[in-house]
Amino acid sequence: MKTLVIGATGYIGSAVAEALVERGHEVVALSRSGVEGGQYEVRVGDLTDPTSPAGAAAGVDAVVHVAPPPGDEQAGKAALAALLDSGARVVYTSGVWVLGASGDTPLGEDAPTNPLPIVGYRPRLEQQVLTAGGVVLRPGIVHGRGGGIPSMLVGWAKEDGAGRYAGAVTTRWPMVHVDDLAELFALAVESAEPRHRAARRVGGGRLHRRAGRRSRPGSRRPGPSPPVAHRRRGRGRAVRGRPGPGPDRDLHSHPQVGRLEPHHPTALTDLLTGSY
Template identity: 35%
Template sequence: MRVFILGGTGVVGSAVVRELIARGHELFGLARSGTAAARLGQWGATPIAGDIGCPEPWVGKLPQLDAVVHAACDFDSDMGTTDRRLLDVLLPTLAAQRDPPRLIYTGGCWLFGATGDELATEETPFRPLPAFAWMVPQLRRVLTATGLDGIVIHPAMVYARDGGVFHRLARDAKTGETVSVVESEAVRWPLVHNEDLASLYALALESAPAGSSYIGAAIEGLPIGRIARAFARRFGTGKIEPQIVPVDAIAAELGEWARGYALDQRLSGAKARRELGWRPKHLDPEGEIARLVSS
């Protein structure tokens, strides 16, 4: 397939690019900078210069495509407006292509709100974090759009070795500081490694029915305190017990979207396993942290 990816140099998108190229697909990627273009080219993708915040100049220049993967999001106060403008331009352009392309849209675990002990599935009603409420009508636009095959994937909290959602924890541990967690170390995060998530995107691209949605959760819910303590042990911080950061403090530092770090969640990836044959390999993040090479 000829696939165009938005957000192809991010934690999710970079893994998707490498996975799809390894599976023999031809990749094009939106590149906002020369650095992004070089990275995409290094992996074997063809960069297309442009910015999701200004889609008009580049959308009309897209080649004939079999699929688009939308994995881009600017975590700022205008992200909803940016995404709506992007789809306003992108959806009719894709619908006008010779053959109906697939469009995989990236939702997120924070659309399900705090689930507590309930195990959320694709049938669970959305209770979105307010900062991401704009995403619900957007993904419904994708699923019901005419002239293309829309699919939605809801990633769990995405980690990559000591990166992704583990970045702040790893940073604290590597600098010898007490590792900080938001609200409580008992808060559970559903987790997925970016390589496993990339496999799910590839499977959905190749075989998911149009109009379908999948939760990408390899681990249903793991207390974040266990991850913080694993980093503290691995890098020898002076105090194993995590420092608790109030959710209001993290929101003031990063933005309202960061309140998601305090959501206690359990999410199921059973549908993707059952329907697409998804088989995540990274099921022991604490063990992976213990094996990290110091740098």
């Protein structure tokens, strides 16, 4: 299948593009400049221009949207409308932040949304995609290949000599390896199931800071367990000039991944012996 990947040079998008090629698909990359596409055919497009995505999606069988949203709800809706009207199968990337904090209540893919403010309008974009017959994936915190939010936490730990807490030390995150997630995107592209279905959430391998001793909140002294697994209370930082997307929120979710059987390292294994 010929697949347009929006965000093909990014952290998740590059893994998705590789997974699609490995499974025999042809990848087309969307680029605002027309020069960033790596080994793939490049088409020029800008998600902030509502007329642009339709031309970029012409003649493709599927569109995988893994680029950050434009930051404006109306611009996001216009771009999605153009992609959905192209006739291609659209796989849209959302995230578990739309579910909000859950505490000890496990959340499945049919749980009602309670988005954090930073993604407040995202559920409406999800519904736009689902109503038109597309697929929505809600990844957890993505790790692997030395990237993602864990890379930022590792950098802070190296800087301080200890990790940092954000919120309670019992905070849990649903985690997924970037290559397992990329395989799920490929499965979504290939799926022959009806396209109008509930959004899927990916979250295998939770990072849980109850294992081993912990540094006390506010202390720089690390315990025996890896410093990256500890984040000091009150030391959350902004990401790209905006508050981080709720790193202190406890989100307890089932590791459901549809037909995918994760086979890459879990988050803790990856942090201890893997790519970080």
